[in-house]
Amino acid sequence: MRLPGLLKYVFSTVLMVFLCIASAVAQDMPDDSDRVPQVWNVSFEGNIAYTGVVLKNQIATEAPGFGEKLKFWDKTGFELNEKEIKRDIIRIRNYYQRRGFVNIEVGYRIETTNKEWKKEVFFTIEENNPIRIQDVEYEIKGDDKNVRQIWENRAFSRAQSQHPYQHGNRYEMIKEPEVVGQFSDVMKNLGYAYVDVNIDAAIDTSALSADISIQADLGPRTYIDSIKVEGIETVDKDYVLREASLKQGEQYSLNNLQTAQKELFNHHLFRFATISIPDQPQDSTLNLLMRIRENEQRSVELLAGFGTEDKLRGQASWTHRNVAYRGHRFSVTARGSFIEQYVNMGYQFPYVYNTKSSFIVSPFGQHLLESNYELLRAGITNSFIYQYSQNLTASASYEFTKNQELSRQRDISLPDTTLEYDLSSLQLTGYYSQGYGRQQEGWVIQPYLESSGFFGFASFSFQKMSADIRRFTRLSSSTMLATRVQGGGLFQTSSDSLPSNIRFYLGGTNSVRGWYRHELGPKRVQVDSTGFNDYVPLGGRAMFGFNVEIRQELGFLINGLGMAAFLDGGQIWETFARVPRRPLQFGVGGGLRYQSPLGPVRVDIGYKLNPTNQDLDIYQGTNHGSVWNRIGIHFSIGQAF
Numbered sequence: 043m044r045l046p047g048l049l050k051y052v053f054s055t056v057l058m059v060f061l062c063i064a065s066a067v068a069q070d071m072p073d074d075s076d077r078v079p080q081v082w083n084v085s086f087e088g089n090i091a092y093t094g095v096v097l098k099n100q101i102a103t104e105a106p107g108f109g110e111k112l113k114f115w116d117k118t119g120f121e122l123n124e125k126e127i128k129r130d131i132i133r134i135r136n137y138y139q140r141r142g143f144v145n146i147e148v149g150y151r152i153e154t155t156n157k158e159w160k161k162e163v164f165f166t167i168e169e170n171n172p173i174r175i176q177d178v179e180y181e182i183k184g185d186d187k188n189v190r191q192i193w194e195n196r197a198f199s200r201a202q203s204q205h206p207y208q209h210g211n212r213y214e215m216i217k218e219p220e221v222v223g224q225f226s227d228v229m230k231n232l233g234y235a236y237v238d239v240n241i242d243a244a245i246d247t248s249a250l251s252a253d254i255s256i257q258a259d260l261g262p263r264t265y266i267d268s269i270k271v272e273g274i275e276t277v278d279k280d281y282v283l284r285e286a287s288l289k290q291g292e293q294y295s296l297n298n299l300q301t302a303q304k305e306l307f308n309h310h311l312f313r314f315a316t317i318s319i320p321d322q323p324q325d326s327t328l329n330l331l332m333r334i335r336e337n338e339q340r341s342v343e344l345l346a347g348f349g350t351e352d353k354l355r356g357q358a359s360w361t362h363r364n365v366a367y368r369g370h371r372f373s374v375t376a377r378g379s380f381i382e383q384y385v386n387m388g389y390q391f392p393y394v395y396n397t398k399s400s401f402i403v404s405p406f407g408q409h410l411l412e413s414n415y416e417l418l419r420a421g422i423t424n425s426f427i428y429q430y431s432q433n434l435t436a437s438a439s440y441e442f443t444k445n446q447e448l449s450r451q452r453d454i455s456l457p458d459t460t461l462e463y464d465l466s467s468l469q470l471t472g473y474y475s476q477g478y479g480r481q482q483e484g485w486v487i488q489p490y491l492e493s494s495g496f497f498g499f500a501s502f503s504f505q506k507m508s509a510d511i512r513r514f515t516r517l518s519s520s521t522m523l524a525t526r527v528q529g530g531g532l533f534q535t536s537s538d539s540l541p542s543n544i545r546f547y548l549g550g551t552n553s554v555r556g557w558y559r560h561e562l563g564p565k566r567v568q569v570d571s572t573g574f575n576d577y578v579p580l581g582g583r584a585m586f587g588f589n590v591e592i593r594q595e596l597g598f599l600i601n602g603l604g605m606a607a608f609l610d611g612g613q614i615w616e617t618f619a620r621v622p623r624r625p626l627q628f629g630v631g632g633g634l635r636y637q638s639p640l641g642p643v644r645v646d647i648g649y650k651l652n653p654t655n656q657d658l659d660i661y662q663g664t665n666h667g668s669v670w671n672r673i674g675i676h677f678s679i680g681q682a683f
Contacts (some may be wrong), residue, residue: 043298045657047455049309053083054091054254055276061436061522063387065595066461075593076123076542077123077158077159078104078159078254079122079158079159079161080106080119080120080121080157080159080160080161080499081103081104081105081108081120081121081122081158081161081162082105082111082120082156082160082161082162082280082294083105083106083154083162083163084101084103084104084161084162084163085162085165086163086164086165086167087165087166087167088166088167088168088169088519088643089169090169090412091138091143091169091172092138092410093139094528097134097165097596098343099139100130100133100134100137101126101130101133101134101165102126102129102130102133102406103123103126103130103163103540104120104461105120105163107119108524109262110595112115115388115666116305117623118155119444122152122161122163122328124152127163128150130150130165130172131149131150131165132166134146134148135148135165135313138169139215139640140214140215140216140256141212141214141215141216142173142174142212142213142214143169143172143173143213144172144173144245144250145170145171145247146167146168146169146170146248147167147168147170148165148166148167148168149165149166150163150164150165150166150429151163151164151166151270152164154300154356154482162218163173164453167268168253172180172213172250173209173212173213173245173247173250173252174211174212174213174251174252175207175208175209175210175211175212175213175252175253175254176209176251176252176253177253177254178207178252178253178254178255178256179204179254179255179256179345180255180256180257180258181223181257181258181260182257182258182260183253183257183260183404184259184261185233187418187427187470188214188263189260192229192232192260193205195228195232196249196605197228197231198225198228198229199285199381199586200652201224201225201228204223205220205221205224205225205242206220207221207254207256209505210626211450213243213245213252213254215243217443218241221241221256222239222240222241222594225239225254225256225258225663226239226462227296227297229258229260230294230295230296230315231296231297232263232295232296233259233264233265233293233294233295234261234263234264234293234294235261235264235265235296235319235328236261236262236263236264237258237259237260237261238259238261239256239257239258240256240257240258241254241255241256241257242254242255242329242501243255243602244634247421247604252509257508261324262324262325262326263293263326264293264294264325264327264328265289265292265293265294265326265327265328266290266291266293266294266327266328267290267291267327267328267329268290268329268330268332269283269288269290269332270329270330270331270332271283271332271334272331272332272333272334273333273334273335273336274334274336275279275335276339276364276367277364277369278366281335281369282332282334284307284393285305285306285309286302286303286305286317286332286607287301287302287305288317288330289397290423292411294328300315301332301432303315303316303317303456304432305432306332306334309362310337310361310363310371311336311337311364311369312335312336312337312547313335313336313337314333314334314335314371315332315334316331316332316333316334317330317331317332318331318333321340329489334573337363338363339362339363339364340360340363341361341363342358342359342360342361343357343358343359343360344356344357344358344359344668345357345360345462345659347678347679348469348677348678348679349551349641349678349679350551350675350676350677350678351381351550351551351558351678352379352381352382352559353379353380353381353650354379354380354479355377355378355379355380355657356378357375357376357377357378358375358376358377359373359374359375359376360373360374363371365389369393370386370389370390370391370392371388371389371390372387372389372390373387373388374387374388375387377389379409381410381411381412381559382408382410382411384402384406384407384408384409384548385406385407385408385410386405386406386407387404387406388402388403388404389402389404390402391404393540394426397428398426398428398429399426399427399428399429400426400508401422401424401425401426401427402423402424402425402427403422403423404422404423404425405420405421405422405423406420406421406422406605407419407420407422408588409542412542412543412562413559413560413562413577413578413579414450414560414566414580414581415448415450415542415543415655416448416458417445417446417447417543417544417568418445418446419444419445419446420443420444421441421442421443421445421465422441422442423439423440423441424439424440424441424453425437425438425439426438426439433474433476433669434472434473434474435472435473435474436470436472436473437469437470437471437472438469438470438623439467439468439469439470439471440466440467440468440469440496441465441467441469442464442465442466443464443465443545444464444498445461445462445463445464445465445541446461446462447459447460447461447462447463447541447542447543448460448461449461449542450527450578451539452516452567452568452569452570453569453570454569454570455570455681456566456576457569461541463502463541464497464499464500464501465494465497465500465501465502465554466494466495466496466497466498467492467493467494467495467496467500468493468494468496469490469491469492469494470489470490470491470492471490471491471581471665472487472488472489472490473486473488474486474487474488475487476527478643480520480524482514482516483514483515483516483522483607484513484514485512485513485514486510486511486512486513486514486612487509487510487511487512488509488510489508490506490507490508490509490510490512490530491505492506492507493505493506494504494506500542502534502544503534504532504540504544505532505533506530506531506532506533506544507530507531507533508528508529508530508531508585509528509529509530510526510527510528511526511527511528511530512524512525512526512527512683513525514527515542520594520595520597521539521592521593521595522592522594523591523592524589524590524591524592524593524681524683525586525588525589525590525591526588526589526683527587527588528585528586528587528588528612529585529586530546530584530585531585531618532544532545532582532583532584534548534581534583535563540583542581545580545581545583546581546582546583546584546585546611546614547560547562547563547579547585547614548560548563548587548612548614549558549561549562549563549579549580550676551613551646551676551677551678551682552590552682553587553610553611553677554610554611554627555610555629555631555646555648555674555675555682556609556610556629556630556648556649556651556652556672556674557627557629557648557651557657558674560579560581561579561601562579562612562613562614562627562657563579563580563581563582563614563615564579564580564581564582564614564615564616564624564656565577565578565579565656566578566580567579567661569654573661574659574661574662574664574666576659577659577661579657580613580616582614582615582617583616583617583618584615584617584618584621585612585613585614586611586613586626587611587612587613588611588612589608589609589610589682589683590610591604591606591607591608591682591683592607592608593605593606593635593681594606600636602637602638603634603635603636603637604634604636604637604642605632605633605634605635606632606633606634606635606646606682607631607632608629608630608631608632608633608648608682609628609629609630610628610629610630610648610679611626611627611628611629612626613625613626613627613629625633625652627650627651627653627654627657628650628652629647629648629649629650629651629674630648630649630651631646631647631648632646632647633645633646633676634648635681638679640679641680642679642680642681643674643679644676644677644678644679644680645676645677646675646676646677646680646682647673647674647675647676648673648674648675648676649672649673650671650672650673650674653671653672657671658671658672659671
């Protein structure tokens, strides 16, 4: 068989087919003189207050994108329509006028590009000076004592200084609902459920000024008279009211109602919850209506994920949410990955001592496979959890475990060493969040304290302290600054060594990127019969780390797409005495985010700025690594922190 001849035949056949198709397409394509004029570009001139991207979202006339311009066989869908352009002028004018530019002037012109049928539409804008707020007055109607309390209230003073209708600001009619909502919320939180807030704007178009009058009619101060609960089947009404923290006779507060609704909505017994004020006479008493929809008492949950550290991971759980119809919760959970296999049972007793606290008994078993050790452990945890407020939760736990640890030797040819030990420890934890909600902005603080050696059951006595502090600051509607600081220390009272799983580690997808899991910090060389084999992380008794990350949403390109740039740093020290000898190490990089139904799918690339010889696999002057030793590629589901 002569292959070159066959290839020549195939090539000539494909070429003829292509030429035939191209000829047919060319015949079907209309001549330029016969083409309907189409919008090729849309531009804006003279706009200062608002960008072209913003203004394009207000009009109907649009131009084809880059990909659509490449479709030479299809040029439909962007026909020039001057009637629609004139309507767009009205849309632009209304957009500006509702934002204070009463003397806005908008026009347009159409220009031809390199082809007669390609038209470029220019919207010409002369914004002129906007209306500025000259004076702001407040008028509160109600009982003199109540009015005086309003004026002395800190939330009311804060609303006065923070709302957008301030002296010298541009008067924007569109912000009126925002201002009304701010003052209404303040007064509703003080018990005035029927407050009526209005805004009167006196506009002088010649002087381009506006005098604002914010008026509030308080109405009666209201108190909760009764609470009706609808939709409950297996849960007692008293249980629902206790969970909502609403009582008959207490003063009405909008914030308390919103908090109660959130508590019920997030409760494991309920899938849906609303609290409303039904129609009723507007007097000092108030009747509330709760609508509840209970969750299924029993449920099964299956989860799966993937990451560079644990590879494939999965979780299965079975839950009974209302054991004995008393709100008790029983669950069985099993999860597995290439790093960890874990199974536990948990039984939760709610409202211990008739408070918003719970007691959980949880036996468990775990198999953990790290780069420097393998751990088998089983035990039981007894936890008392107290919810002080919606933002603050604290817990105290006693944990007893039996452990078997296999540690890798310096010489790979030797068998792993086995350490069997018991731990009996008291653990105190806290969780505080301030403002972390829909806007993903605020503080998160997590302290941790562990002390081992209770009741004489422990093979090791030690104290472990750590803290994780995070701050999320929104720089714009699409930009977030995320920062994190963490630190910890181990204080030992008995032997000179500690099991590997108790020590601190850094590095990895959710830590200092550029280094893989647990790889940052001191290491021990591992050799075989041929010489150098690997460096194994040792962990340490002192730890400090930080992360600074800029997160930018790119929804204007692809919905749900985002990117991030980060600087991470930290260090692990074997002892506190070695802290001055081992400087901080840093990783820098960036990544992409995509908001999926499972959470943000994340790919980060980190670069080690100041690696050690151990990080680069350099042993006794010989480089056993490559350029990739400076780079860490991290893939996971969820944000880094």
